Amino acid sequence: SEKYSVSEKSGCRKSFSRRNRVMKTSNSGLLVFLLLFLLRSSVVFAQPERAALYRDSIRISKDRIKLMQYHAALGESVYLYDPDSALYFFEQGDSIAQCIPADRRDANYYLWYAPLLNNTAFVVQKQGDIVRAVHLYEQCIEAQQASGDSSTIGSSYLNLGNLYSEAGEADLALEYYGSAKRALPSDDLIGLAHCQNGIGRVFFSQHKYE
Numbered sequence: 001s002e003k004y005s006v007s008e009k010s011g012c013r014k015s016f017s018r019r020n021r022v023m024k025t026s027n028s029g030l031l032v033f034l035l036l037f038l039l040r041s042s043v044v045f046a047q048p049e050r051a052a053l054y055r056d057s058i059r060i061s062k063d064r065i066k067l068m069q070y071h072a073a074l075g076e077s078v079y080l081y082d083p084d085s086a087l088y089f090f091e092q093g094d095s096i097a098q099c100i101p102a103d104r105r106d107a108n109y110y111l112w113y114a115p116l117l118n119n120t121a122f123v124v125q126k127q128g129d130i131v132r133a134v135h136l137y138e139q140c141i142e143a144q145q146a147s148g149d150s151s152t153i154g155s156s157y158l159n160l161g162n163l164y165s166e167a168g169e170a171d172l173a174l175e176y177y178g179s180a181k182r183a184l185p186s187d188d189l190i191g192l193a194h195c196q197n198g199i200g201r202v203f204f205s206q207h208k209y210e
Helices: 008-060 063-078 083-098 107-126 130-147 148-164 170-185 189-205
Strands: none
Touching: 008 148, 063 107, 083 130, 107 130, 107 148, 130 148, 148 170, 148 189, 170 189
């Protein structure tokens, strides 16, 4: 039988201990990855079922405000796997919204219309149509103001700041980041952090490090 000295046995135990820790770390990482994969998959695979429900609702409903809501929700439900169709449904919802008489455009109407415009602007921006995206974001801000819910206006200013930052328009980006900081609620720490991060990126691109 093989014989080991005390130091050799200690070295073997240390080696096995390190190996076990590595294996546990690897297994933990793999478990987290699998959980995230399953969670994302469940969300993605659930989207077509939600989309089917919204399509059924669209076929049944005759109320224009509800039709606008269903088209907005349908666009959101298909965006992850079909952004082009999402844009189509957002645009259909926008067309319906514009046909709703002025006397029916209450705060609830604008609470639904503003996110619809924001989502449309986001998809259009991703497609590279900056001019149209700016116009839609500006419409979104008007709808947010009309809804009476001023807490969401800061996010639209932030989106415009990001858009102009990506387009290389530093002055406009800083202007909208500043507007976003003033408009965002004081407890929206994530939004405020995004503003600061955006401002930092602009200054970094200008080689202003202090």
